[in-house]
Amino acid sequence: MHKFRELKVWQRAMDFTVKVYELTAQFPKSEQFGLVSQLRRAATSIPLNIAEGAGAGSDAEFRRFLSIAARSGYEIMTGLEISQRLGYANEEQGKPFLAEVDEIVGMLVGLMRKLESKTSRRP
Template identity: 45%
Template sequence: MHKLEDLKIWKKAIHLTKEVYLLVSELPSNEKFGLSSQIKRCSVSIPSNIAEGAGRNSSKEFKHFLSVANGSCYELYTQLILIIELNLINKEKVKPIIDICIEIQKMNYSFQHKL
């Protein structure tokens, strides 16, 4: 088991989720139950799966949950691109969050290889 508060990837994923929630609040109200809801769910899934993996009894189980978190990160990345492509929020506001997402993906791969 890993101490959650010591995991840089978990801290970064919490930060990402907070930033996503702030960004999503700028989406049009007609997206409240569509893209907005989906973006929130997958962003919360990232730190949640990292946390669940950290609480498991083996590195193999932890890697599994890191893999699930990575899938959610790619899903979030796709949805952030859609926000830009659909002209819902300008690219300058979305790009820093995409950059955090990419950083977490890299951290995740590296962490999985270390386990």
């Protein structure tokens, strides 16, 4: 069992999720059940999967949940780019979001590698 609240990646993902909610609140009402919902679900998926994986019984299972969280990050990247193309977010708004989610995905990948090396060192 891992203490997910102590993980920097979980903390960053929580803060990022709030930012995604704030950004998407400005999107057109017609997107409430489309892009807004998709981006919010993908954003919440990151810290939720980190927490769920931290409670898993093994490092291998934790890595699996971290992988799901990372894939949600890629989903957000694409959703943000779609938002920019549709004019819901300009480049000035979108660029910091894309950079932040990229950093979060990098942190997730780093944690997965750390868990993998820890597992491979066991007899």
